[in-house]
Amino acid sequence: MKQYLLFLCSAAAFVVFVCGTCAGDDKLTSPNEKETLGKAVPNVKLFDSYGKDRTMSDIIGGKPLIMSIIYTRCETACIIITDGLTEVVKKMGDAGKDYNVLTLSFDPSDTPERLAKFRTQWGLDGPGWVVASGEDADLKKLLSAIGFSYKLDKETGEFIHPNLLVILTPDGRISRYVYGVNYDDNNLKLSLLDAKRGTSTLSVMEGVLLWCYQYDPVTGSYRFDYAFLLEVISGLAFFISLLFFFFAKKVIACLRTFAGSVNVGQTLPADKN
Numbered sequence: 001m002k003q004y005l006l007f008l009c010s011a012a013a014f015v016v017f018v019c020g021t022c023a024g025d026d027k028l029t030s031p032n033e034k035e036t037l038g039k040a041v042p043n044v045k046l047f048d049s050y051g052k053d054r055t056m057s058d059i060i061g062g063k064p065l066i067m068s069i070i071y072t073r074c075e076t077a078c079i080i081i082t083d084g085l086t087e088v089v090k091k092m093g094d095a096g097k098d099y100n101v102l103t104l105s106f107d108p109s110d111t112p113e114r115l116a117k118f119r120t121q122w123g124l125d126g127p128g129w130v131v132a133s134g135e136d137a138d139l140k141k142l143l144s145a146i147g148f149s150y151k152l153d154k155e156t157g158e159f160i161h162p163n164l165l166v167i168l169t170p171d172g173r174i175s176r177y178v179y180g181v182n183y184d185d186n187n188l189k190l191s192l193l194d195a196k197r198g199t200s201t202l203s204v205m206e207g208v209l210l211w212c213y214q215y216d217p218v219t220g221s222y223r224f225d226y227a228f229l230l231e232v233i234s235g236l237a238f239f240i241s242l243l244f245f246f247f248a249k250k251v252i253a254c255l256r257t258f259a260g261s262v263n264v265g266q267t268l269p270a271d272k273n
Helices: 002-021 056-060 077-092 112-122 136-146 185-196 204-212 226-267
Strands: 045-048 053-055 065-070 100-105 129-133 164-168 174-179 213-216 221-224
Touching: 045 112, 053 056, 056 100, 065 077, 065 185, 077 100, 077 112, 077 185, 100 112, 112 129, 164 185, 174 185
Parallel strands: 065 100, 100 129
Antiparallel strands: 045 053, 045 129, 065 164, 164 174, 213 221
16 A cells, blocks of 8 residues: 555656646756766754754764755655655665765755654654754755755645755765665665765775776666676786796696605505514
8 A cells, every 4th residue: 555655646746847847937957967066065054853953064974974855745756755765774774874864854844843743754763864954044055055946836835846865975075966766775875885985984895896886877876897897807817827827837846746745655665663
């Protein structure tokens, strides 16, 4: 039943978004990544679902940040986005340890009480997960920095907005956009590692993962880099061949000496007293 409702909401969100993006001068566009990627977000003041004042740097907390932009009374795309994000965070694990999550309402009329209700409804109480909003001026400043725009549909009373996640680096710069409402855990994990690279030390395994996968801007996802794998294999083969070329004679001589000593030991007559 839940999947059926989510499907209906997803279809409705798609129709609303398409209609909104085709509305002449009010057309919504995706962020201009050429202008926004690598840009630092402003350290605006927000308030969370507990009524506590927070800043962006406080929420980022020196870790990569997944930022989901919704509003609490939304009955279409925001439901799908939040459900998809909670599921993928469960799969990835380590929220609050390796990365943080921000569910940000762009609606300045969302109060801490509304945010708290939304947090409870969707179970966003996990470590490192903040549900927040802010004053209109602060929200506009933050949304402008990430290239996020929205408009009110006067007929439905709903906001029309892009469906996306924003990945921030540990020092608060825009690293990646993840579009849509359904998220792949491997793709999102690699996006977080990319955000971490350059500002934090990667473990050996994290480094290997990033070497083996390449981001494809056309599909907006990561793909396994088979060319890199072939380069590694050919490099190892060349290195082994060099070792064999320079040390083969010594190795063969050692093996013959060892084999000869074994044979001599086996053929020696037993000592008779």
